[in-house]
Amino acid sequence: MPVCWRILPVLWKKIIFKAERMKQKEAALVCFSGGQVSTPCLFWAKNYFERVEAVIFRYGQRHVREIEIAGHIATEANVPFQVLDLSLLSQLAPNALTDHTLVMDEEQPAGSYPNTFVPGRNMLFLTFAAILARSKGIFHLVTGVSEADYSGYPDCRDTFIRSLNVTLNLAMDEQFVVHTPLMNRDKSQVWALADELGVLDLVRTQTLTCYNGIPADGCGCCPACKLRRAGLEKYQNSL
Numbered sequence: 001m002p003v004c005w006r007i008l009p010v011l012w013k014k015i016i017f018k019a020e021r022m023k024q025k026e027a028a029l030v031c032f033s034g035g036q037v038s039t040p041c042l043f044w045a046k047n048y049f050e051r052v053e054a055v056i057f058r059y060g061q062r063h064v065r066e067i068e069i070a071g072h073i074a075t076e077a078n079v080p081f082q083v084l085d086l087s088l089l090s091q092l093a094p095n096a097l098t099d100h101t102l103v104m105d106e107e108q109p110a111g112s113y114p115n116t117f118v119p120g121r122n123m124l125f126l127t128f129a130a131i132l133a134r135s136k137g138i139f140h141l142v143t144g145v146s147e148a149d150y151s152g153y154p155d156c157r158d159t160f161i162r163s164l165n166v167t168l169n170l171a172m173d174e175q176f177v178v179h180t181p182l183m184n185r186d187k188s189q190v191w192a193l194a195d196e197l198g199v200l201d202l203v204r205t206q207t208l209t210c211y212n213g214i215p216a217d218g219c220g221c222c223p224a225c226k227l228r229r230a231g232l233e234k235y236q237n238s239l
Contacts, residue, residue: 026049026050026051026138026139026140027049027050027051027052027053027136027137027138027140028045028048028049028051028052028053028138028140028141028142028179029052029053029054029055029129029132029133029136029138029140029141029142030042030045030052030053030054030055030079030141030142030143031054031055031056031057031125031126031129031141031142031143031144032054032055032056032070032073032074032081033056033066033070033208034056034066034067034069034070034071034072034073034074034207034208035066035144035207035208035209036187036190036191036194036203036207036209036228037144037146037182037190037209038070038143038144039073039194039199039202039203039206039207040144040181040182040190040193040194040197040199040203041142041143041144041181041182042054042073042074042077042079042142043077043194043197043198043199044142044181044193044197045142045179046077046079047197048179049140052079053079053080053081053082053136053138054070054074054079054080054081054082055081055082055083055084055128055129055132056070056071056081056082056083056084057083057084057085057086057124057125057128058083058084058085058086058087059086059087059089059090059098059118059121060087060089060090060091060098061090061097061098062096062097062098062100062211062212062213063097063208063210063211063212063213064213065208065213065215066208066213067083069206069207069208069215070208071083072206073202073206073207076202082132084128084132086124086125086128089118089120089121089124092119092120093118093119093120094115095115095116095117095118095119096114096115096116096211097116097118097211098118102115104116104211104222104223105223106221106222106223107223113152113153113154114152114223116211116223116224117153120155121155122143122145122153122155122156122160123155123160123164125143126141126143126161126164126168126178127164127168129141129143130168130172130176131172133176134172134174134176139174139175139176139177140176140177140179141176141177141178141179142178142179142180142181143161143178143179143180144180144181144182145157145161145180145182145183146180146182146183146184146185146186146190147183147184148182148183148184148185148186148187148189149186149187149227149231158180158183161178161180161183164178165177165178181193186231186234187227187228187230187231187232187234188230188231188232188234188235188238189235190231191203191231191232191235192235192238195235204216204232209224209225209228210222210224210225211223211224211225217229
């Protein structure tokens with residue numbers, strides 16, 4: 001095993017130790033989209049950190065209405081909110097989230113990713129978020145990626161997040177900590193977290209998860225809506 005991979009677990013333990021020591025005393029920047037996943041993350045951060053800000057990215061997404069909705073939720077949560085333009089991303093690789101001519105995969109193709117996968121998206125989002133955060137003196141980043149319900153997207157895996165966290169620290173000679181409060185939660189557990197944080201109704205009625213840009217329960221047909229509905233039903237049935 002290469003030396004660089006052997007030292008990753010050690011560096012990650014140091015990062016987490018720093019995060020635990022500074023609990024409740026630091027500021028955090030949340031990668032925010034106004035969706036069912038990132039909204040609980042926003043309120044989780046507000047519960048965990050002394051100061052919270054949010055950033056959303058414009059990358060040519062077909063559901064661009066999420067920017068408006070995210071801004072409204074951030075304002076309601078009294079969280080400063082910023083939009084960064086990464087529209088270049090839509091020019092680099094064909095995918096159904098940025099190319100309106102493509103029909104979205106309703107099921108994951110065998111041996112491949114659904115065409116809603118945007119290559120490099122989370123890597124770019126977190127990298128630009130870290131650069132922005134550094135300029136504000138913020139060194140905690142929060143993202144809603146999860147291994148539990150992620151359609152096989154490689155940039156939602158814990159190993160990727162750990163690796164990128166170390167890379168960001170090495171690239172900028174800083175001590176960023178990337179927090180993933182949903183990493184091991186499926187969608188029903190995300191609804192449970194929203195309920196624990198007292199924002200279940202907000203998440204259910206005001207967020208935008210639908211790939212077709214329809215808020216709340218959405219279109220009911222796209223993969224994001226199906227996951228959202230199944231998770232909510234599973235959580236409700238567990239009560």
